[in-house]
Amino acid sequence: QKEVEQDPGPLSVPEGAIVSLNCTYSNSAFQYFMWYRQYSRKGPELLMYTYSSGNKEDGRFTAQVDKSSKYISLFIRDSQPSDSATYLCAMSVVTGNQFYFGTGTSLTVIP
Amino acid sequence: EAGVTQFPSHSVIEKGQTVTLRCDPISGHDNLYWYRRVMGKEIKFLLHFVKESKQDESGMPNNRFLAERTGGTYSTLKVQPAELEDSGVYFCASSQRGVLASYEQYFGPGTRLTVT
Numbered sequence: 001q002k003e004v005e006q007d008p009g010p011l012s013v014p015e016g017a018i019v020s021l022n023c024t025y026s027n028s029a030f031q032y033f034m035w036y037r038q039y040s041r042k043g044p045e046l047l048m049y050t051y052s053s054g055n056k057e058d059g060r061f062t063a064q065v066d067k068s069s070k071y072i073s074l075f076i077r078d079s080q081p082s083d084s085a086t087y088l089c090a091m092s093v094v095t096g097n098q099f100y101f102g103t104g105t106s107l108t109v110i111p
Numbered sequence: 112e113a114g115v116t117q118f119p120s121h122s123v124i125e126k127g128q129t130v131t132l133r134c135d136p137i138s139g140h141d142n143l144y145w146y147r148r149v150m151g152k153e154i155k156f157l158l159h160f161v162k163e164s165k166q167d168e169s170g171m172p173n174n175r176f177l178a179e180r181t182g183g184t185y186s187t188l189k190v191q192p193a194e195l196e197d198s199g200v201y202f203c204a205s206s207q208r209g210v211l212a213s214y215e216q217y218f219g220p221g222t223r224l225t226v227t
Contacts (some may be wrong), residue, residue, distance in 0.1 A: 002140065004153070006153075026126060034214065034216075036218075041220070043219050043220045044202070044218045045218070046217065048217075049165050049215065088154070092214065097142065097144070097159050097166070097169065098169070099144075099145040099146075099154075099216065100153075101153045101155070103152065103153045105214075
């Protein structure tokens with residue numbers, strides 16, 4: 001069983017839609033949860049990270065962590081064509097620095 | 112401020128040859144990480160340097176892979192001899208010192224390695 005599961009998509013939405021991206025995980029020791037955005041032929045770009053459970057908001061992006069369900073989400077409000085990219089979730093235990101990644105979800109926002 | 116840089120951007124070598132990948136982290140970042148993404152799979156951790164010391168190399172696949180970080184600045188990852196299954200994109204990331212800062216890892220653009 002993979003440490004982190006992520007639906008690869010592809011996901012296609014109209015401009016202005018709310019996008020929901022999700023990951024599930026199996027290791028209850030994970031405490032830090034990150035979301036990265038990756039454009040084609042580029043490296044992953046950190047969007048946000050959260051510690052333990054709860055919500056974190058940054059502009060149009062909201063990250064949610066539900067540790068009881070081992071489920072994390074990234075919501076994108078008022079999606080823009082420039083949001084078209086692959087979104088990767090990653091997580092880590094408190095005392096370690098190794099990141100465990102999902103396979104990424106490909107998102108296309110149609111103008 | 113310059114980001115993480117990697118060289119070369121793309122390398123094509125034959126099975127059995129040697130390849131050396133280079134990573135220059137963000138200036139002042141003590142933590143340096145190597146990751147690899149094999150086609151169709153997730154990005155996987157290879158190893159972690161703190162300055163010039165290997166903090167965690169549990170992800171290195173075998174002894175054909177050798178990573179160094181001379182002087183705690185740039186790092187190299189050598190594959191010798193290369194095998195077909197080594198093909199993939201090799202990412203380098205760096206972060207500042209400190210427990211919380213460690214989770215803000217900044218990635219380079221990657222080196223696409225193709226072994227034929």
